[in-house]
Amino acid sequence: MSASLGFFYFLGIIAILSAMGILITKNVLLGAFLLIISFFCIAGIYVLANASFIGVTQLLIYVGGILILMIFGIMLTSKLNGKALVTENHNKFIGPLIGTLFFLVLSYVLLLGNYSAINEGTIMPENNITFIGVHLMSDYLVAFEVAAVLLLLALIGAAVMSEQKRENL
Secondary structure, rough: OOOOHHHHHHHHHHHHHHHHHHHHHHHHHHHHHHHHHHHHHHHHHHHHHOOOOHHHHHHHHHHHHHHHHHHHHHHHHHHHHHHEEOOOOOOOOHHHHHHHHHHHHHHEEEHOOOOHHHHHOOOOOOOOOHOOOOOOHHHHHHHHHHHHHHHHHHHHHHHHHHHHHHOOO
């Protein structure tokens, strides 16, 4: 077994264990930290699969943006109540049943797949970040700019709404 395959299995096991820990824990802040570990492992798996752009995007968007925002939100709301945020599991029987059924259906679909056609597909260039960047800034420039303008409008709208709430207090 090669070192990269061993590292792949290590990252996969850690990602699965941390994802299962999210389901088991009742502390919301601990669940968010376990989600960070899971996302780091998934980003490492992407890098091992030569999808470095997706791995870096995973780190920047999910870990760097969304999860840090979630942790700040959890920490700020727990300060309002003065007690730790704890969740209760109301679906102790139906949740694992649905999860097991979903796993079985997904495994069945994956076993039916024809994976011999994968080797016949187009091969990505060695530096896929440059390839993605060139296509993003040439072929998909309009969609990229529209998404940037929409995100800017959402940011401005959130700032305006925040300022209006502050004036009402």
